[in-house]
Amino acid sequence: MLDKMDLHTHTIMSGHAYSTRNEMIKAAEEKGLEIYAITEHAPAMPGSCHNMYFMNYKALPRTYNNMTVLYGVELNILDYAGRVDLPKSLLKEMDLTLASIHVPCYVSGTMEENTNAYVEAMKNPYINIIAHPDDGRFPINYEMLVKAAKEYHVILEVNNASLAPGSFRGDPREQYKEMLQLCMDYEVPIVMNSDAHVEAQVGEHGFAQEVLDLAGFPEELVVNYHREILKEYINRGTLL
Ligand SMILES: [Zn+2]
Numbered sequence: 001m002l003d004k005m006d007l008h009t010h011t012i013m014s015g016h017a018y019s020t021r022n023e024m025i026k027a028a029e030e031k032g033l034e035i036y037a038i039t040e041h042a043p044a045m046p047g048s049c050h051n052m053y054f055m056n057y058k059a060l061p062r063t064y065n066n067m068t069v070l071y072g073v074e075l076n077i078l079d080y081a082g083r084v085d086l087p088k089s090l091l092k093e094m095d096l097t098l099a100s101i102h103v104p105c106y107v108s109g110t111m112e113e114n115t116n117a118y119v120e121a122m123k124n125p126y127i128n129i130i131a132h133p134d135d136g137r138f139p140i141n142y143e144m145l146v147k148a149a150k151e152y153h154v155i156l157e158v159n160n161a162s163l164a165p166g167s168f169r170g171d172p173r174e175q176y177k178e179m180l181q182l183c184m185d186y187e188v189p190i191v192m193n194s195d196a197h198v199e200a201q202v203g204e205h206g207f208a209q210e211v212l213d214l215a216g217f218p219e220e221l222v223v224n225y226h227r228e229i230l231k232e233y234i235n236r237g238t239l240l
């Protein structure tokens, strides 16, 4: 089936990414994507955007030729209570939102504490996707993660950058094997995202696809193939 979307990318505004919005959008069009999202790092990430940047997304067009461009954020989960670094009043206005755990913004706890951080974050009604829940430095209980994703209506990500050689997060293939089996058992959808920090990475999902193929993961649970699934999960599904 056709991989139509990439929902996790960063522009130069994220502080440690290297291409402009126009360069990223052009790359997404060249890849033939139908839905492309820019999801800058939230303010707790050193060098990233101020709240005002996210508040003014309404200024940006959502259509480029045949492609829908969505604007959102990759939130930082800050603690074991699952707090994030932007208020709900701002999140609900964004097209889509991701939340993840990052080294400079979170101190790893026990498996129970880390799992709790994700589960509590997913209770936030405006968080749509958990990004890269694959980091061996932050061990979690995958069954609890997947069950919470089902209960709180959140998509789980298979992150291509995590799987690339030299990833900061180590090799997460074992974690994904376990997570994908549970997603099949509980029928929880996943999305393949590039997490591109430069235009050459936009739409690149080769490593993620390999992991799905190896798991025998069913196409009907892969959001990249189904615009109608995405529509049900994001804050502003009306844009699709
Ligand atoms: Zn991230």
Ligand SMILES: [Zn+2]
Binding pocket: 008, 009, 010, 074, 195
């Ligand atoms: Zn990212």
